[in-house]
Amino acid sequence: MTRGISRRSALSGGIAAGVAVAVAKPAAADVEIGYAFRHVTVVDVISGRLRPDMTVVVIGDRIVAVGRSQDIRVPPGVLIHDLPGKFLLPGLCDLHVHTGADVIDLPLHVANGVTTIRDMSTEPRHFEMRRRVEAGTLLGPRWVLGSRIIDGIPSLWDPNFANIVKVSGDADARAAVRQAKSEGAEFIKVYTRVSPVSLNAIADESRKLGLPFLGHCPDSVPIETAVDLGQRSFEHLFWTFYGTSRKEAELVERLRDLDFRDGDYNSWFTAMHPIEWEAAHTHSPVKARTLFAKFAARGARQVPTLALHNVLDHASAYRPENDPLRKYLPKSALDLNDFVLREFYLKGRTPQTDAEWAALWELRLGLVGEMHRAGVQILAGTDVGTGEIYPGFALHEELQHLVTAGLSPLAALQSATIEPAKFLGTERDSGSIAPGKLADLVLLDADPLADIANTRKLHSVSLRGKYYDPAARQKLLDDVEKAAATMPADAVTVSLCPCHAGAH
Ligand SMILES: [Zn+2]
Numbered sequence: 001m002t003r004g005i006s007r008r009s010a011l012s013g014g015i016a017a018g019v020a021v022a023v024a025k026p027a028a029a030d031v032e033i034g035y036a037f038r039h040v041t042v043v044d045v046i047s048g049r050l051r052p053d054m055t056v057v058v059i060g061d062r063i064v065a066v067g068r069s070q071d072i073r074v075p076p077g078v079l080i081h082d083l084p085g086k087f088l089l090p091g092l093c094d095l096h097v098h099t100g101a102d103v104i105d106l107p108l109h110v111a112n113g114v115t116t117i118r119d120m121s122t123e124p125r126h127f128e129m130r131r132r133v134e135a136g137t138l139l140g141p142r143w144v145l146g147s148r149i150i151d152g153i154p155s156l157w158d159p160n161f162a163n164i165v166k167v168s169g170d171a172d173a174r175a176a177v178r179q180a181k182s183e184g185a186e187f188i189k190v191y192t193r194v195s196p197v198s199l200n201a202i203a204d205e206s207r208k209l210g211l212p213f214l215g216h217c218p219d220s221v222p223i224e225t226a227v228d229l230g231q232r233s234f235e236h237l238f239w240t241f242y243g244t245s246r247k248e249a250e251l252v253e254r255l256r257d258l259d260f261r262d263g264d265y266n267s268w269f270t271a272m273h274p275i276e277w278e279a280a281h282t283h284s285p286v287k288a289r290t291l292f293a294k295f296a297a298r299g300a301r302q303v304p305t306l307a308l309h310n311v312l313d314h315a316s317a318y319r320p321e322n323d324p325l326r327k328y329l330p331k332s333a334l335d336l337n338d339f340v341l342r343e344f345y346l347k348g349r350t351p352q353t354d355a356e357w358a359a360l361w362e363l364r365l366g367l368v369g370e371m372h373r374a375g376v377q378i379l380a381g382t383d384v385g386t387g388e389i390y391p392g393f394a395l396h397e398e399l400q401h402l403v404t405a406g407l408s409p410l411a412a413l414q415s416a417t418i419e420p421a422k423f424l425g426t427e428r429d430s431g432s433i434a435p436g437k438l439a440d441l442v443l444l445d446a447d448p449l450a451d452i453a454n455t456r457k458l459h460s461v462s463l464r465g466k467y468y469d470p471a472a473r474q475k476l477l478d479d480v481e482k483a484a485a486t487m488p489a490d491a492v493t494v495s496l497c498p499c500h501a502g503a504h
Pocket residue numbers: 096097098120383386497498499500
């Protein structure tokens with residue numbers, strides 16, 4: 001590393017790169033005002049081009065200059081990191097997480113280059129945690145927080161499950177939306193058993209309050225209807241199968257009438273399976289085309305959470321005790337994960353249903369590929385916080401699954417960078433590497449466009465004006481491992497995923 005000593009200012013460097021740079025005055029050479037990555041290959045996630053031998057200057061928490069290394073003069077006070085052979089990506093985004101312990105989940109995201117997360121079962125403590133992150137007293141990614149989960153009655157969840165709001169009918173549903181708004185929610189999360197009347201009310205009240213609503217598609221609502229109502233994103237793939245089945249009307253009726261006990265997730269999960277199986281085997285390409293055209297036209301996004309489906313579909317074969325990532329979670333979280341796997345995913349399975357679940361995995365990959373080709377925007381989300389899905393690491397798995405499903409490596413990268421930025425309305429600040437944007441950045445040892453698996457070859461990370469070089473990044477991981485080992489066994493460390501896990 002060297003310190004920039006050129007007399008030319010960052011401003012002139014910026015102009016040389018064809019951009020304006022807002023650096024008022026170079027600092028004294030002994031005051032560090034930022035850092036620069038020199039001789040890196042910038043991955044342009046918008047065009048798909050690689051831009052070799054570039055220099056990216058960061059001052060404060062913003063990128064101030066991006067240009068060819070020969071054209072950029074790094075101003076005094078900016079620490080230079082010469083990184084030939086490294087590939088620079090915008091920070092990654094995981095749009096479907098359930099956050100557990102502050103000193104576990106949050107640094108694991110950051111160490112894995114995940115610099116933005118969207119929490120899908122927000123609790124009051126998350127707002128407090130986010131305040132600490134923004135104040136700089138807790139390390140964590142940028143964090144989009146929504147409502148508590150809004151479900152119908154009966155719900156998949158135990159009535160005492162604190163994080164769920166259950167609504168029945170118009171007035172109830174509207175009140176839940178207003179309450180969420182007053183609590184600071186940035187979106188409304190709808191869930192599996194919301195009734196058609198309640199969903200209409202949620203859609204209308206959310207629109208009045210200027211909040212997007214998104215989440216699961218309620219079982220009793222055709223997915224096309226939810227798109228028409230303005231639902232912004234659809235999590236997981238169950239309902240996409242129903243909506244592309246030539247028997248959709250009949251299947252949605254059967255789903256609506258499912259006989260399951262209030263608060264008994266596994267009974268719903270078990271009863272739903274044959275319906276999903278039938279839907280996936282009565283797939284109508286014509287119906288799919290119509291639905292996907294509507295998704296694309298309305299800008300509704302699909303967040304397939306393949307990382308989650310991979311666990312669900314292969315749960316019987318999964319051996320969590322062999323997972324090398326276990327060292328990063330405290331015992332209480334591991335116990336809960338194992339409980340969830342056993343009681344929610346595996347209970348009641350037979351060799352036949354095991355085989356069916358495994359076959360569904362292949363069909364899910366096909367469905368995601370079909371949606372992508374039809375112009376539906378796919379977004380990366382993992383369902384971190386559910387059984388056996390590890391913060392940060394899972395996003396890289398998701399990218400790999402998306403490529404297996406038929407996305408190009410570029411499209412997969414877009415699903416975790418520029419597309420989430422567009423979706424969240426943060427494109428001015430994030431999603432790509434350009435002057436003026438936040439310096440949320442990831443450096444890789446190898447080209448992710450050549451092989452998406454290369455996103456796992458993480459070298460270092462930049463977030464909130466701080467550069468985590470390889471040693472600092474490793475320390476984040478080591479500190480998590482230590483915290484996990486010493487956390488009390490009864491610590492509440494995982495936000496029970498109300499999507500697919502459960503209270504006990
Ligand atoms: Zn979830």
